[in-house]
Amino acid sequence: MPSTINTQVIFRKVPTTYPVKGEHLEVARMPFSPDTIELAPGDFILKNLVLSVDPYMRVRMRIDTNPVKAKSVSDPVPINGVMTGGGIGLVIRSNNERFSVGDYAEGMIGWEEYTVVRSNKADSFQLRNDAKNSGLPLTYYVGVLGMPGITAYIGLLKIGDAKPGETLFITSAAGAVGQLVGQIGKLKGMRVVGSAGDDAKVRFVLEECGYDAAFNYKTRDTSEALTEMCPGGIDVYFENVGGKTLDIVLEHAKNFARIAVCGMVSQYNREKPEGVYNLENVLWKRLRIQGFIFSDHIPEYGAQFQKDVMTWLKEGKIKYKEDVVVGIENAPDAFIGMLKGKNFGKQVVKIADP
């Protein structure tokens, strides 16, 4: 392959609130000669095809001042480094025995057209050739069949300990994770209630995903809506947003309710987090609030998840809405838009055709 250009998105500066394209995230066009790059044993080169953009990436754009660090996705991206994210690429050169030219590889790629995967990172990649002939869009493999998918699955079933007949409340209910949580909840026989920041999203979860009730939290008071839609209280709260909403849910939780803390997207772009005041409910109602990161659960649940979701997709029991933009240079706008709720469905960037 001749010399070309590798368009990349570079992290330039720590934002205090919402990131701004040009200031915090910059699109750079770097010369790239894949044939002349030296590949040590274990290294390989990807031509990237799809990139997932996700809320947690905002958290990696911070300076971590916590005295006891979390060893997780919250590790910061270095200033002037290429942004990273989950994606799938086509192997175009390889010195790694697991990956051959022509293979699809899935893992943490750069926000860029080409990623050189060094041997020390190669282990975290996996072959994804099954995506070639599945009849499903490649983007599904970073969505319903990928990270957001397993997050919804284990978050609801394992961390939330969901049971038939229980009442489930989901925030970001039409999002990459949320839309699947609600549909799995319905499949498991739960009463499902969701909130989203847009009337079209509310219609989507009611009409397409089968939710029992839903509301637009921007035009309706959350506590009032929960009193109406969860009159007996909430058994499982799938927490995607944090802050004030969590505070309200604590008051609407039933005894022994579980709060599966998947995300707190309403807090990621704030200079200071909002206070949560109603935590005494944790005691008197014996609540369990539990945080989780999907990757901890792949060894135990990964195979079962793939099997179940693939079956549900094939049988038409679940739907999956995506919001696809084309071109890596559009990743910053897609990402920043998503943090502001402009995405409708799973936000993905299609970088190239194979």
Add this chain to the structure above:
Amino acid sequence: MPSTINTQVIFRKVPTTYPVKGEHLEVARMPFSPDTIELAPGDFILKNLVLSVDPYMRVRMRIDTNPVKAKSVSDPVPINGVMTGGGIGLVIRSNNERFSVGDYAEGMIGWEEYTVVRSNKADSFQLRNDAKNSGLPLTYYVGVLGMPGITAYIGLLKIGDAKPGETLFITSAAGAVGQLVGQIGKLKGMRVVGSAGDDAKVRFVLEECGYDAAFNYKTRDTSEALTEMCPGGIDVYFENVGGKTLDIVLEHAKNFARIAVCGMVSQYNREKPEGVYNLENVLWKRLRIQGFIFSDHIPEYGAQFQKDVMTWLKEGKIKYKEDVVVGIENAPDAFIGMLKGKNFGKQVVKIADP
């Protein structure tokens, strides 16, 4: 038994901050003729011997505005009703086949010298004749062998999922519950760190209870002390106080730490609770915050708890400090003092000799 006086403590008014004797809690002296009271089948009369005063009683002096009520100890005491609490009495008349004159009965008694137990409440009482000849103070049965005891036991071992080698942090570390949590932690091979609001309490947990480190949170910055005393972070936090302390602990928690929410005493006397800001740690560190009420766990753990703690007491492996006041008329001062940290050890009221 001839006519006599039943000294009682009456709940008169909902306090906004700390209760005041005379205003919110009033001592009343009522004529009482045990022999002429009509006893329906199942009723019995107790001459009360010991009463436990506990922080949760402050929570029952509130108006509960929660849209979904907790069915637990947070049920309010009615205005002009007699305050209630765990205690032990001597049966002086009985129309109940489980309880005979001369028996010791344990259950929710009034803050009063004599309690008429009606049949609808009788089931929640249990015989406590084993206390007569155990060689242990009767007060122990509402302390180390009673409610605070099982709270410490299941809170640490079940809810906290404590493991040898882990670091345990306890607030109210010298209190009725706290002093036992730390000692059980040491017996289970943990590194134990505590905080209390008084230098004498700090010396007590270090010198008598075997804690590895402890500090006075009124004279030392909690975050600084935790950095020094839990340099690798906290695995289990036994939460007795809530508010700002919880916020600090969230930053000092390790990945996968457990927070057993036993109480939030720093919040009980506030008009508005303090905000907690660092909840994003729950996500990135995959924390589990779980509230519990001891009574839910008696069916499963009651017998094992009694056996273990009795053994540890007899073998001299644990100590138990009590703060005993004499006379029911002193219950309000003992209770209000305890809410302000004046108690040194388990606060109990000795009402009468058998």
